[in-house]
Amino acid sequence: MRVIGSVLRRLLHTVVTLFLVLTGMWCLFRLVPGDPLVIFLGQGELGPVELARLRADWGLDQPLLTQYASYLKNFATGNLGTSFVFRQPVSEILVTPLLNTLLLMTPALVLSIGLGVMLGSHLGWRRGRAFERWGNALVLIPRTLPLFWLGIIVLVVFAYGLEWFPIGGMRTPAFIPETWWQRLPGFDIAHHLVLPVAVAVLHLVSDPLLIMRTSMIEVINEDYVTFAHARGLSDATVRRIARRNALMPVVTYSAVMVGFAFGGQVLLEVVFAWPGVGRLMVDSVIQRDYPVAQAAFFLMASVIILLNLLVDFAYLALDPRVKLD
Amino acid sequence: MSIDRITVSHLSVVYGNGLHAVNDVSFALADGMSLGLVGESGCGKSTLTLALLGLLPAKARIPSGSVVIGGTETVGIDQARMRRMRWRELAWVPQGAASALSPVSTIFSQFVQTGRAHGQTDVAALRQRATQLFADVELTPSWLDAFPHQLSGGMRQRVIIALSLLFDPKLLLADEPTTGLDVIVQKQVIETLKRLQQRHGTTLIFVSHDIGVVADLCSDIAVMYAGQIVEQGSTADTLAFPLHPYTIGLRQSFPDIRHPERPIVSIPGRMPALSAPPTQCSFSDRCPFVRERCNAERPLLRPVDGRLVACHFAEEAPAMRAKVAEGDAWVELEAAA
Amino acid sequence: MTSATHLMMAPRGSRWRAASNLLLDTWEGRIGCLLFGFFVFIAVAGPLLVGSEPMRVHYLADGKVARLLTPVEFGPLGTDYYGRDVAAQLVIGARTALIVSLLSTLIMALVGTNIGLVAGYFGGRIDALLMRFTDLAYSVPFLPFAVILVALLRPSLWNIVLTISVLMWRTTARVIRSQVISVRQQTFVKAARVAGASHARIIYHHIFPNVLPLALLYLAFGISYSVLSEASLAFLGFGDPERMSWGQMLYFAYTSASIRTAWWWTVPPGACITLFVLSVFLIGRQFERYASPKLV
Numbered sequence: 001m002r003v004i005g006s007v008l009r010r011l012l013h014t015v016v017t018l019f020l021v022l023t024g025m026w027c028l029f030r031l032v033p034g035d036p037l038v039i040f041l042g043q044g045e046l047g048p049v050e051l052a053r054l055r056a057d058w059g060l061d062q063p064l065l066t067q068y069a070s071y072l073k074n075f076a077t078g079n080l081g082t083s084f085v086f087r088q089p090v091s092e093i094l095v096t097p098l099l100n101t102l103l104l105m106t107p108a109l110v111l112s113i114g115l116g117v118m119l120g121s122h123l124g125w126r127r128g129r130a131f132e133r134w135g136n137a138l139v140l141i142p143r144t145l146p147l148f149w150l151g152i153i154v155l156v157v158f159a160y161g162l163e164w165f166p167i168g169g170m171r172t173p174a175f176i177p178e179t180w181w182q183r184l185p186g187f188d189i190a191h192h193l194v195l196p197v198a199v200a201v202l203h204l205v206s207d208p209l210l211i212m213r214t215s216m217i218e219v220i221n222e223d224y225v226t227f228a229h230a231r232g233l234s235d236a237t238v239r240r241i242a243r244r245n246a247l248m249p250v251v252t253y254s255a256v257m258v259g260f261a262f263g264g265q266v267l268l269e270v271v272f273a274w275p276g277v278g279r280l281m282v283d284s285v286i287q288r289d290y291p292v293a294q295a296a297f298f299l300m301a302s303v304i305i306l307l308n309l310l311v312d313f314a315y316l317a318l319d320p321r322v323k324l325d
Numbered sequence: 326m327s328i329d330r331i332t333v334s335h336l337s338v339v340y341g342n343g344l345h346a347v348n349d350v351s352f353a354l355a356d357g358m359s360l361g362l363v364g365e366s367g368c369g370k371s372t373l374t375l376a377l378l379g380l381l382p383a384k385a386r387i388p389s390g391s392v393v394i395g396g397t398e399t400v401g402i403d404q405a406r407m408r409r410m411r412w413r414e415l416a417w418v419p420q421g422a423a424s425a426l427s428p429v430s431t432i433f434s435q436f437v438q439t440g441r442a443h444g445q446t447d448v449a450a451l452r453q454r455a456t457q458l459f460a461d462v463e464l465t466p467s468w469l470d471a472f473p474h475q476l477s478g479g480m481r482q483r484v485i486i487a488l489s490l491l492f493d494p495k496l497l498l499a500d501e502p503t504t505g506l507d508v509i510v511q512k513q514v515i516e517t518l519k520r521l522q523q524r525h526g527t528t529l530i531f532v533s534h535d536i537g538v539v540a541d542l543c544s545d546i547a548v549m550y551a552g553q554i555v556e557q558g559s560t561a562d563t564l565a566f567p568l569h570p571y572t573i574g575l576r577q578s579f580p581d582i583r584h585p586e587r588p589i590v591s592i593p594g595r596m597p598a599l600s601a602p603p604t605q606c607s608f609s610d611r612c613p614f615v616r617e618r619c620n621a622e623r624p625l626l627r628p629v630d631g632r633l634v635a636c637h638f639a640e641e642a643p644a645m646r647a648k649v650a651e652g653d654a655w656v657e658l659e660a661a662a
Numbered sequence: 663m664t665s666a667t668h669l670m671m672a673p674r675g676s677r678w679r680a681a682s683n684l685l686l687d688t689w690e691g692r693i694g695c696l697l698f699g700f701f702v703f704i705a706v707a708g709p710l711l712v713g714s715e716p717m718r719v720h721y722l723a724d725g726k727v728a729r730l731l732t733p734v735e736f737g738p739l740g741t742d743y744y745g746r747d748v749a750a751q752l753v754i755g756a757r758t759a760l761i762v763s764l765l766s767t768l769i770m771a772l773v774g775t776n777i778g779l780v781a782g783y784f785g786g787r788i789d790a791l792l793m794r795f796t797d798l799a800y801s802v803p804f805l806p807f808a809v810i811l812v813a814l815l816r817p818s819l820w821n822i823v824l825t826i827s828v829l830m831w832r833t834t835a836r837v838i839r840s841q842v843i844s845v846r847q848q849t850f851v852k853a854a855r856v857a858g859a860s861h862a863r864i865i866y867h868h869i870f871p872n873v874l875p876l877a878l879l880y881l882a883f884g885i886s887y888s889v890l891s892e893a894s895l896a897f898l899g900f901g902d903p904e905r906m907s908w909g910q911m912l913y914f915a916y917t918s919a920s921i922r923t924a925w926w927w928t929v930p931p932g933a934c935i936t937l938f939v940l941s942v943f944l945i946g947r948q949f950e951r952y953a954s955p956k957l958v
């Protein structure tokens with residue numbers, strides 16, 4: 001059936017993209033001037049014999065093409081190498097930070113898209129004058145503020161200053177709940193989540209909001225909205241029809257948004273000392289732990305590519321006019 | 326004595342930028358009557374329709390006049406009451422109906438939506454009704470589950486017509502519903518509308534620039550020019566013996582199959598777009614029979630020969646008709662310009 | 663035709679006047695220009711006014727390092743944890759911001775616009791290839807990639823500029839391509855083909871002026887985006903160690919655990935970034951007014 005053919009084609013496209021990203025990364029890391037081993041270990045720490053042995057261990061003495069082949073094979077089988085710093089398989093190191101990142105990103109994305117759509121459709125529906133101008137201006141402020149600075153300010157005010165929230169990290173070491181709400185399961189983590197998620201939402205919400213608003217304004221002038229009124233449908237129903245039609249550009253945008261969100265995620269994890277995969281990547285880059293850096297980066301890119309695929313399918317499901325190519 | 330289905334009294338509509346789109350329009354229709362509203366583009370017939378439906382855009386307002394539908398005044402009515410009246414008392418087939426359906430839902434779901442808005446929640450009954458309505462407009466019922474974009478423009482127009490008849494409305498406003506349809510489908514649509522009138526006594530306001538269709542379908546006709554009604558009366562009489570110079574010219578601009586030798590007239594010039602209520606006859610600068618009084622005083626609709634005409638010199642209509650039939654009335658006017 | 667196209671087609675002299683009208687018509691545009699002008703002024707003249715030694719360590723009378731002096735004790739903006747003049751750093755930061763943003767944006771505009779023009783005009787396989795390339799660029803998260811690239815290449819101003827441009831062209835390319843596709847359908851393009859104009863001439867002489875307003879708009883976005891990117895990279899520790907930038911000031915503030923107390927050090931750099939981005943954004947909005955007026 002045509003549907004299956006189209007689905008398969010998109011899957012193939014995704015696989016090709018992943019492959020290209022992998023190759024690109026491999027080339028990139030080969031760009032490093034000098035011997036990766038020497039760079040990592042510094043000057044004169046190990047003798048030439050030791051170096052030769054490590055080089056053989058890590059397969060760095062093989063011809064380039066062989067290295068490339070085994071690199072691909074490793075990634076395909078889930079072998080992401082061994083960390084230079086932790087001396088552990090990278091795949092093990094990545095699991096927990098990945099989950100921690102998702103713990104922060106998911107509510108941030110869901111909330112910002114949800115809020116953005118709701119507020120944007122409201123702004124577009126009631127195109128009143130004063131409210132709209134101020135609304136637009138207000139929404140843009142978090143967008144022009146550098147995310148990490150916003151995070152610092154929020155930290156200083158709400159964590160250091162008012163002491164309503166913890167200063168950073170994901171958990172309080174040796175946390176002893178005192179009040180009844182502190183005894184609720186997951187409270188400690190949730191308490192740590194509030195500030196970073198709030199900052200993330202502030203930063204991310206303006207794009208879906210503005211897109212939804214613009215889309216709504218265009219949709220309202222469409223004939224089918226007038227005709228819906230004419231049929232005696234309630235205001236709420238007409239608004240729902242308008243919203244449903246106005247949603248498409250936001251769906252398209254959400255694919256791009258995830259990529260954008262990852263960048264912010266890295267900064268948030270550093271500012272709030274959140275033990276996620278973004279912070280891990282930055283640390284490992286600074287420490288020249290290339291296997292970890294590489295794998296962390298690839299993980300992020302894969303999440304984006306896979307989410308893009310999902311959004312493609314969502315778009316297909318939501319808009320009946322889209323023809324399967 | 327039949328109850329007036331709709332009474333419009335001295336209705337005016339003004340747009341925010343000062344454009345007087347509708348000027349002092351009045352007419353009344355009893356149950357079962359059908360009024361053809363004809364006029365060229367921009368004469369205000371669509372605006373009038375929107376005003377009657379209570380769907381004027383925000384930038385338009387009704388400074389004066391009243392519209393009484395089924396005994397209820399609708400100008401200034403609160404939206405909740407108006408909504409209750411919609412579709413049962415008052416239905417609409419919009420112009421350019423092709424884009425009147427939401428593209429993301431199936432056609433039947435939009436029927437259900439309309440039903441539900443008026444308390445009809447039995448989906449099976451709705452489907453039966455929809456199928457029957459589709460048959461009336463010569464559409465296969467399987468299209469009910471399709472999306473609007475899958476149908477051609479003409480098919481979508483028929484869907485809208487079917488949808489408008491969902492509750493056998495007492496008053497139906499159809500704005501150019503047969504435009505763009507081929508003659509065979511056009512005939513079917515006209516037949517459906519006629520049947521509706523016979524069976525349910527539906528009052529029909531049929532907006533069109535196609536006098537031929539109006540002649541077939543409507544018992545009465547109202548000719549609009551520059552936001553006003555210039556002539557109104559029974560279709561047969563008005564088309565046979567038009568009283569207003571504009572109507573005379575209009576009739577002459579359609580070829581008559583019985584008199585192929587009769588010259589076809591085109592009225593030169595343009596309809597004025599009024600930025601203030603008129604103080605003179607709006608047709609005066611295009612009228613070959615214009616006299617001083619036309620430029621000084623605006624003619625009001627008055628009864629002549631059992632019809633209503635807005636012309637100071639309607640009594641001289643027979644002479645005017647003869648002049649136009651010769652074919653040079655407007656040619657002379659153009660030469661003089 | 664949009665009003666901006668009218669602008670492009672106006673004779674040379676009045677073009678300047680028309681452009682300044684475009685920018686100074688609204689209060690938004692005026693504030694934007696004022697702010698941007700202010701930053702240019704600081705970048706150029708600042709060091710003369712405030713001191714040009716952002717890296718110089720100051721000492722107290724007793725020989726200790728003059729750490730974290732408040733603006734009252736050391737004007738005009740106090741010192742940082744390492745005894746350096748905050749105001750001098752701020753001023754050099756303006757210079758860095760301007761250099762990085764203008765250079766990156768220039769490269770991004772050249773690359774992105776041309777790719778968009780070529781892909782949109784030729785269509786077919788060239789378009790497919792170029793767009794596949796662009797899609798790939800979209801799959802990669804900007805900041806993580808930039809981090810890796812800058813770390814691999816050693817953090818220096820030029821490498822940062824290169825890194826930012828390497829990914830930033832993707833948005834411009836995509837948007838310009840869409841615009842070109844709709845412009846190329848128009849009759850005047852076909853007329854030019856029939857008249858025998860070469861591809862290059864059609865692209866640059868006929869099509870380009872029509873996409874110029876959009877290109878300018880994305881130029882403005884590019885400037886904001888590159889300043890924010892440079893600041894983020896610097897904050898993470900990948901800034902050019904020989905050039906102070908606003909982001910790098912915040913890096914030092916954060917890593918020396920001074921954010922709790924030294925507000926004179928923490929607030930100004932962030933405020934400068936915000937105001938700079940805001941000014942460019944406001945100017946960009948003026949371009950948008952002419953590119954698509956009904957939505958603004």
